[in-house]
Amino acid sequence: MSTLHRKLLRDLLRLKGQSLAIAAVIASGVMTLILAVTTLDALTRAQSDFYASHHYPDLFVDVKRAPLGLVDHLQTLDGVSRMAPRVRAGVRLAVTGFDDPVRGQILSLPDGRQPSLNRLHLVAGSLPEAGRADQAVVSDAFAEAHGLAPGDTLEAIIDGRQTRLRLSGIARSPEVIYQAAPTDLLPDYQRYATLWMNERALANAFGMEGAFNQLLVTLQPGADAATLGNELDQALARYGATGTQTRHDQQSHRFLEEELAQQRAQAAILPTIFLAVSAFLLNVVMGRIIRTQREPLAMLKAFGYRDGELARHYGLLAGLIVLLGWALGVALGAWAARGLGGIYAEYFRFAEMHFRVPAWAMALALGVAGIAALLGTWHAVWRAVREPPAAAMRPPAPQRFRRTWLERSALGRGLGHEARIVLRHLLRHPAKAGLSVAGIALSAGLLMMGAYQLGAVDKMLDQQYRQVMRMDIELTFSEVTPARAAGELRHQPGVLAVETWRRVPVTLMHEHREYRTSLLGTEAQPQLRQILDIDGHPQALPGDGVMLTRFLAELLQAEVGDTLEIAVLDGRRQRLTLPLAALVDEPIGVGAYLQRDSLNALLGEGPAISGAWLLVDPDQADRLHRALHQLPRVAGIGLLSEAERGIRDYMDETILMFALVFVALAGSIAFGVIYNNARITFAERARELATLRVLGYTRSEVARILLGEIALITALAIPLGWLIGIGFSALLNQAFSNDLFRVPLVLTPYAFGFAAAGVIAASLVVAVLVIRRLGRLDMIGVLKAVE
Amino acid sequence: MHDSAQAVFQTRGLKRFYQMGDVTIQALRGVDLELFSGELVVMLGASGSGKSTLLNIMGGLDSASEGSVHYIDHSRHTHELTHASQRQLTEFRRHHVGFVFQFYNLISSLTARENVAIVTDISRDPMTPEEALAMVGLEQRLDHFPSQLSGGEQQRVAIARAIAKRPEVLLCDEPTGALDFRTGIRVLEVLETLNRTTGTTLAIITHNEVIGEMADRVIRLRDGQVGDIHANTQRTPPGELRW
Numbered sequence A: 001m002s003t004l005h006r007k008l009l010r011d012l013l014r015l016k017g018q019s020l021a022i023a024a025v026i027a028s029g030v031m032t033l034i035l036a037v038t039t040l041d042a043l044t045r046a047q048s049d050f051y052a053s054h055h056y057p058d059l060f061v062d063v064k065r066a067p068l069g070l071v072d073h074l075q076t077l078d079g080v081s082r083m084a085p086r087v088r089a090g091v092r093l094a095v096t097g098f099d100d101p102v103r104g105q106i107l108s109l110p111d112g113r114q115p116s117l118n119r120l121h122l123v124a125g126s127l128p129e130a131g132r133a134d135q136a137v138v139s140d141a142f143a144e145a146h147g148l149a150p151g152d153t154l155e156a157i158i159d160g161r162q163t164r165l166r167l168s169g170i171a172r173s174p175e176v177i178y179q180a181a182p183t184d185l186l187p188d189y190q191r192y193a194t195l196w197m198n199e200r201a202l203a204n205a206f207g208m209e210g211a212f213n214q215l216l217v218t219l220q221p222g223a224d225a226a227t228l229g230n231e232l233d234q235a236l237a238r239y240g241a242t243g244t245q246t247r248h249d250q251q252s253h254r255f256l257e258e259e260l261a262q263q264r265a266q267a268a269i270l271p272t273i274f275l276a277v278s279a280f281l282l283n284v285v286m287g288r289i290i291r292t293q294r295e296p297l298a299m300l301k302a303f304g305y306r307d308g309e310l311a312r313h314y315g316l317l318a319g320l321i322v323l324l325g326w327a328l329g330v331a332l333g334a335w336a337a338r339g340l341g342g343i344y345a346e347y348f349r350f351a352e353m354h355f356r357v358p359a360w361a362m363a364l365a366l367g368v369a370g371i372a373a374l375l376g377t378w379h380a381v382w383r384a385v386r387e388p389p390a391a392a393m394r395p396p397a398p399q400r401f402r403r404t405w406l407e408r409s410a411l412g413r414g415l416g417h418e419a420r421i422v423l424r425h426l427l428r429h430p431a432k433a434g435l436s437v438a439g440i441a442l443s444a445g446l447l448m449m450g451a452y453q454l455g456a457v458d459k460m461l462d463q464q465y466r467q468v469m470r471m472d473i474e475l476t477f478s479e480v481t482p483a484r485a486a487g488e489l490r491h492q493p494g495v496l497a498v499e500t501w502r503r504v505p506v507t508l509m510h511e512h513r514e515y516r517t518s519l520l521g522t523e524a525q526p527q528l529r530q531i532l533d534i535d536g537h538p539q540a541l542p543g544d545g546v547m548l549t550r551f552l553a554e555l556l557q558a559e560v561g562d563t564l565e566i567a568v569l570d571g572r573r574q575r576l577t578l579p580l581a582a583l584v585d586e587p588i589g590v591g592a593y594l595q596r597d598s599l600n601a602l603l604g605e606g607p608a609i610s611g612a613w614l615l616v617d618p619d620q621a622d623r624l625h626r627a628l629h630q631l632p633r634v635a636g637i638g639l640l641s642e643a644e645r646g647i648r649d650y651m652d653e654t655i656l657m658f659a660l661v662f663v664a665l666a667g668s669i670a671f672g673v674i675y676n677n678a679r680i681t682f683a684e685r686a687r688e689l690a691t692l693r694v695l696g697y698t699r700s701e702v703a704r705i706l707l708g709e710i711a712l713i714t715a716l717a718i719p720l721g722w723l724i725g726i727g728f729s730a731l732l733n734q735a736f737s738n739d740l741f742r743v744p745l746v747l748t749p750y751a752f753g754f755a756a757a758g759v760i761a762a763s764l765v766v767a768v769l770v771i772r773r774l775g776r777l778d779m780i781g782v783l784k785a786v787e
Numbered sequence B: 001m002h003d004s005a006q007a008v009f010q011t012r013g014l015k016r017f018y019q020m021g022d023v024t025i026q027a028l029r030g031v032d033l034e035l036f037s038g039e040l041v042v043m044l045g046a047s048g049s050g051k052s053t054l055l056n057i058m059g060g061l062d063s064a065s066e067g068s069v070h071y072i073d074h075s076r077h078t079h080e081l082t083h084a085s086q087r088q089l090t091e092f093r094r095h096h097v098g099f100v101f102q103f104y105n106l107i108s109s110l111t112a113r114e115n116v117a118i119v120t121d122i123s124r125d126p127m128t129p130e131e132a133l134a135m136v137g138l139e140q141r142l143d144h145f146p147s148q149l150s151g152g153e154q155q156r157v158a159i160a161r162a163i164a165k166r167p168e169v170l171l172c173d174e175p176t177g178a179l180d181f182r183t184g185i186r187v188l189e190v191l192e193t194l195n196r197t198t199g200t201t202l203a204i205i206t207h208n209e210v211i212g213e214m215a216d217r218v219i220r221l222r223d224g225q226v227g228d229i230h231a232n233t234q235r236t237p238p239g240e241l242r243w
Helices: A003-014 A016-053 A070-074 A140-146 A199-206 A225-239 A251-291 A294-302 A307-347 A359-386 A389-393 A410-414 A417-428 A430-468 A485-490 A550-556 A596-602 A618-630 A640-653 A655-694 A699-736 A749-775 A779-784 B051-058 B086-095 B112-120 B129-135 B151-163 B181-198 B209-214
Strands: A059-067 A080-086 A088-095 A098-109 A121-125 A135-139 A153-158 A161-172 A192-198 A211-219 A473-482 A495-510 A513-522 A546-549 A563-568 A575-584 A592-595 A608-616 A634-639 B007-020 B023-036 B040-044 B066-072 B078-080 B097-100 B169-173 B201-206 B217-222 B225-231
Touching: A003 A016, A003 A307, A003 B112, A016 A251, A016 A307, A016 A359, A016 A655, A059 A225, A070 A080, A070 A211, A070 A225, A080 A098, A088 A192, A088 A199, A098 A199, A098 A618, A098 A634, A135 A140, A135 A153, A140 A161, A140 A192, A153 A199, A161 A192, A192 A199, A211 A225, A251 A307, A251 A359, A251 A430, A251 A655, A251 A699, A294 A307, A294 A359, A294 A389, A294 B086, A307 A359, A307 A640, A307 A655, A307 B086, A417 A430, A417 A699, A430 A640, A430 A655, A430 A699, A430 A749, A473 A485, A473 A618, A485 A495, A485 A608, A495 A550, A495 A596, A513 A550, A513 A596, A546 A550, A550 A575, A592 A596, A608 A618, A618 A634, A634 A640, A640 A655, A655 A699, A655 A749, A699 A749, B007 B051, B023 B051, B023 B201, B023 B225, B040 B051, B040 B209, B051 B066, B051 B169, B051 B201, B097 B151, B112 B129, B112 B151, B129 B151, B151 B169, B151 B181, B169 B181, B181 B201, B181 B209
Parallel strands: A098 A192, A135 A161, A513 A592, A546 A575, B040 B201, B040 B217, B097 B169, B169 B201
Antiparallel strands: A059 A211, A080 A211, A088 A098, A088 A153, A121 A161, A135 A192, A153 A161, A473 A608, A473 A634, A495 A513, A495 A563, A495 A608, A546 A592, A563 A575, B007 B023, B007 B066, B066 B078, B217 B225
C-alpha cells in the first residue's frame, strides 16, 4: 500500500464522524430507491408469474344462463386460445363461533380436476374428490382468519338452501390475489370467502344443470380482445350477457394494478427527490471537506505530487465514503423491501414472491452518488491545486470585512461582540451560508413531505368515514327490490334511520373515451352517505343530469354541459344520454350520481332499490345482525366500522409504513447535513475560536459564537424548508392520484411544525456534540500551526 | 569556491507583487543573484525583506511577477522557471529540490517513516526512509507520529523528508525559527553535515545573523532587493555558534 493510500485510510478514520454522517445521507437516498424498486419488482414478478403459471384469463363474460353445448361453437371464434365455462354463485356462510354475517362466492371446478383456467394453488389438502357434492376448497385468507383446516365444516346457504360443506383443501387463485368482496375497497378475511366446488354439485344446488353463467377466455398471441369481445357479446346476448370484461374490470386485478401504479409512482418520485437531495448535499459537503484540506494539499503539491495524483487521492476518499453509503443503502433497502413485501403478501395472496435487488437500480444509485461526490470533490480539489502551493501555505489574507448596514443600524449597535461576529461571518460568505441553508432546508422539505403523507391519508380517511359514510350498515339486496322494503327495514330492532339507493353497472362514454363504473341513485341530498366536495361541503344532486367525480370527468375529458352516453350493463341494457350537470371533488373512489327517482324513470321501472343504508343503535347491533341475516333478499351486510378498521390497517401497514421509513431517512439526512455543517464550520474557525479563548473568552462565550451560527442558519432554513416541503408534497400528491384515491394536498400546521421540530432537534443534538468538541480545543496547537 | 563552480540558480530582475486584502505588497523589487553547486548560502533579512518569497520562487512554489529564474541541473540542462507551466513546476519540485519549512508541515496522520515515504514514493532514486531518518539521527523514532515528537525531532523528520529524494538543492525557510537554541544547533549540524558529505547545494533563510557564520556566502536582503553579498573565508561549525 502506498503512503498516500495509508494517509487516505487515516484521514477516513480521523473524519469518521463526518464520513459516517455523509454515508448516512447517501445510504438514505440509495435506500429509498432500492426499497421502492425492489418492492415493485417483487410484486410485479409475483403477479405475472402467478398469472402465467396458473392461467389467468384475458376475458370474462357473465351470462344469466347459457347451455354448455354452446362452448364448442364459441371455441371456434377467431383469437380464442382456451375457454372455460363455469358456474359462479353468491353464498352466505356460517362459521361456528363467529356471529357476524359472512358473504362469499362459490366457483365451480371440473369434477375432481384442476380447471384449465384460473388453476388453484393448493396451500393445504386437495381438490374435492370427483362426484362428491359435500366437499369444497376455501380461500386461504379466510381459512387463516378462522383457523380452518382441511376436514373442518362450514354451513353454506346457496340459493336459499342450506348445505354443510366439508373442506377438502385450502387454496390461492390468480383471480383472487386480492380477496375483497365485490362492493368493498379492502379485504375483510373474516367476513368474505371464496369457495370452489365440483361443477355438478354446484350446478345442482344453483339450478344450473347443463349450463354455465360465466365464461373465461384466454387469447391467442396477437388476437384483438375488443373484436373477440364483441363477437362473444353478440353470441351470448340472448343468454343475458352483461358485456365482455377484461382483466381491468376484475376487482382483484384492478386493485393490484392500482397498487402497482401507486408503487411505480412512489418508485419514480420519492427516490428521485431523495437521491437528488442527497447528491446535492454530498456535493456540497465533500467540497467543503476538501477545502479544509487546503494545507496538506499544498504540502503534497510542494513535494511534487501532480494535480492528477492529488485529484485521484481525494477522489478515492470521496469514493470510499460513497461506496460505504451505497453498500449500506443497498443492504438496508433490500432488507426493508423484504419486510414490506411480507406486509403486501398479507393483502396480495400470490403463489410465491421472490426478492432480488435489480442490478440497474444498484448501478443507478452508485452512479448518481458517485458522480455527485466526484463533482463536489473534483471542483474543490481543482480549486485547491490551481493555487500555487506557496500561497496555500501562507495564512490566508484577512478576509475583507466592511462596515455594512449592520454597523449603521440601531440593531447592529445593540448587538454584542459574539452576535456581530456571527452575522458578519454569514454576510461575508453569502454563498457558503446559502448552501448550508439550502442543505438544511432540503432536509426540512423531506421531513415535511413525510409529515404531509402521514397527515393527508389520515385526513382523507377521517373525511370518508366521519362525513361521507355516515351509515353504520350498508345492505345490498340480491336483486332489485321495491322501494317499500325500506319500511320493513325501519322496523328491524335497533334501526334508527334508513335511506335507500339504486345502483346499476354502466359504461360511461364521452366521445371515444369510456369508463366502466356504476351509477348510484340516491335522495337529492342523501344524509347517511353524503356527497362532499374537497372542502368537505355536502353537495346536493342536480334535478336532472348526472354528477361525476372531477377525476372521472377529466378521464372522460367531459365538462359540465357535455352530453354523456351511458350503456346500462344490466336488465334491459338501455343506452341513455344524460347531460353532465355537476362535478364534485371527491377524495376517494370515482362516482357517478343522480337522483334515484330519475334513475328509476330512465330505467323504465317503478320505485326500485338495490340496497339501503342504516343508522343503528350500537347496543342492539347483535340482535339486528341476526335479524338481517334472516331476510331472504339480503345478499350483503357491510359493517362500516369493520370497513374503516380494515382500510386504516391497510393504510397503516402499506403507505404509512413507507412514509415512516421515508421520514426516518429524511431525519437521518437532516442530521447528517447539520452535523457536517457544524463540523466544517468548526474546522474553518478553530483558529479564530482558539484565539478568543487565549484572549480570555470563556468556553460558553466562544460556544455562543459557534452555536449562534448554527442556530441562525437553522432558523433561516426552516421557512425555506417549508416552501420546499410544499413543493415536494405537491409533486408526491400529483404522482399519487389514481382512480381509488386522490390524497388531498392539505398541509396541516402539524406538517410545518414537524419539519421545523425535526431540524431543530437535529441541531440540538449537533450543538451538544460541538460543545463537547469545543472542550477539547487545543489552543496552543491550533495557534502554533500557522504564523 | 564559486569561481570555478557551476551556477545552480540564476535570477535576473526578479519582482513579485502580492495583493493582500486591500493592500498591494511589493515583496521583491528586482533581485539578481546566483547560487552555486555545492555551496551553503545563508540569506539574511528582516521580516518582510522578501527572503521567503525568493525561496518560494526558486523552489517552484510560487511564480515571479517579472524577471527570470533559471535552474541548471547536474546534467547542465537549464530550466526556465519564470515561464514554466504548473505541470513543469510540479516536475521540477518532484525531482530537483527539497524543502524544509519553519513549521515542519508534517502530515499529522502519518508516522515519521511514512512522512518520509510520502516523498520517496514519487522519487526516481530515493534513499529508503530509514536511511534518511538515520542521517538525521532519528533511527529510533521511525514509527512515532508527529504529535509524539518534540519540535526539533519534527524538524529533523522534515529534513529527512527533504533529503530522502537526494535533491540537488535543499531550500530551508527559517529551519530553526520555531526551535530553542540547543535544538536549533542540532538541526543546523544535520544540515551542515549533509551539505559537506553529499554536496547538496543548501540555501537557508533566516533572520538570525549568527547563522550566517556557518555559510560559504551570506546574502543580505533588504526591502525586496539584494543588499550585499559577503563570502566567509572559513565556515564556522554550527556547534560553535552562540546566540
